[in-house]
Amino acid sequence: MGISVGLGLRREITEALLHLENQKPAFLEVAPENWMEIGGYWGNLFHQISEKFELTAHGLSLSIGAKDELNIPFLKRLKSFLDEYSISLYSEHLAFSTMNNAHLYESLPVAFTDESVKHISTRVKQVQEILERKVILENVVYYTLIDQELSELDFYNAVASEADCEILLDFNNVFVNGKNFNYDPYEFISKIDTSKVSYLHVGGHQEQNDGLLLDAHNNPIKQEVLDLIRKTKHNFNADKLLFERDANLDDLNELLAEIKRIEKSLE
């Protein structure tokens, strides 16, 4: 089974995507929080998009790692959205983005500890029950470690096993975290429980002056990351790989060319 390549839906490229005839991305990934419960101009375009493309979802505000109570009414609204547009793949960040129920609208790192594994797994099970879908948790980029007891690798495998959820493996994030925290991305991929990996991501990153790599999603994918895909693709059963771009979205053709580069590495 081959891996097909999709693109993240952003407002800047929505109209251009609707006009595409050939060479369409295989699917589009949407952030539910940006498209749910809206009407008017964007609601209308989104509806057209959903008729033309298969959709996957990548959530923003679940805050699975937070200590706050889960927001059940929100999860129910989210489920209606996923059901309405027949979206079966729902992924989120293994991170937290709220503190005392206040949103920071960014993914902050959770501690890689046994306690976190337990806490997060309990919550994931609850979410899966409400959404009636598996939650697919992404290996996020982190810039600091907090009270580390487990390696990142063991932490992800433990959560996936204990929560009975799935993993979104972001190749760029493995590469970036590997560089920033001095581990081998190939080893990470060889040891992650690939039977749990059901969805894949890749995007561009940026290097700061001090050498720290940032998960910027604003530029072309680095060749080393494409090489990582090329050399490890046979490890995975997942059949969807998403190209993430959050900025510099003026030229859809450039994004389609990036997709071609990714497809080449999958040949």
Added chain:
Amino acid sequence: MSSRNKHIDKSEALALFSQGDESVLENLKDLHNIDVYREMVQRNFHLHLSKSFGLSKAAIQGTKWESLVNDFIQHGQPKSKLFWQMPGEFLEFASAKIEHWQADLMKFEWSQVQLYFAPDYNRKGTKPFSYHPSHIAELHDEWSILNFEYPVYKIKWEDLEQHKGNYFLLQFRNQNTFEIENIELNIFLKELMLNLSTQQFNLAQTLTETLTKFNTSISPQINEQYQNFIHLLTQKNIIVGLL
């Protein structure tokens, strides 16, 4: 270290620091790159609020705007699960801390964003509109009536003080272009619009209800205003048909 900070763990401290709370630095001594998180969090809020409140930001200006946003990030506790709705909470937070006309301007801008994204109305009836006193008009719900102390939608900022009063604006989404449009209402038309939107009264009762509220009876001028307004609402597709 303040007593509050003794009971928070490092991820919570990182969250508080990212929101702008420097008193937790003590808890973060062995963490790296904490500024990266603070910058990401702050940048998101600043960018998005500047986009939602382009005019208000220009009216409030420079450091005052910056510190309002920073205050909000740290103390505003935004609960919106949908990021695009967060500016509505900023409006609530900021309104009491700025000049009244600036608060009116923020209200004006935020209402446009809300209406722009509001869910589409689903028609209940099927019949097209025609005028008869016994008919009940069906209105869509993609509109709101704003009450202003200052007419920020039509008067230059520097002249607003001389126009302090009580203003009503009907703001609605055009059903064809999806753009937001405005109609200024007097207090009679505002009341009429509210009575129409209950959709409990037929057109004759709507007028009677409204007149009763103002303790008055029909006059040629009022009748003309009433007829023109119904006509305008049908022309603008706010009245979408009959129930």
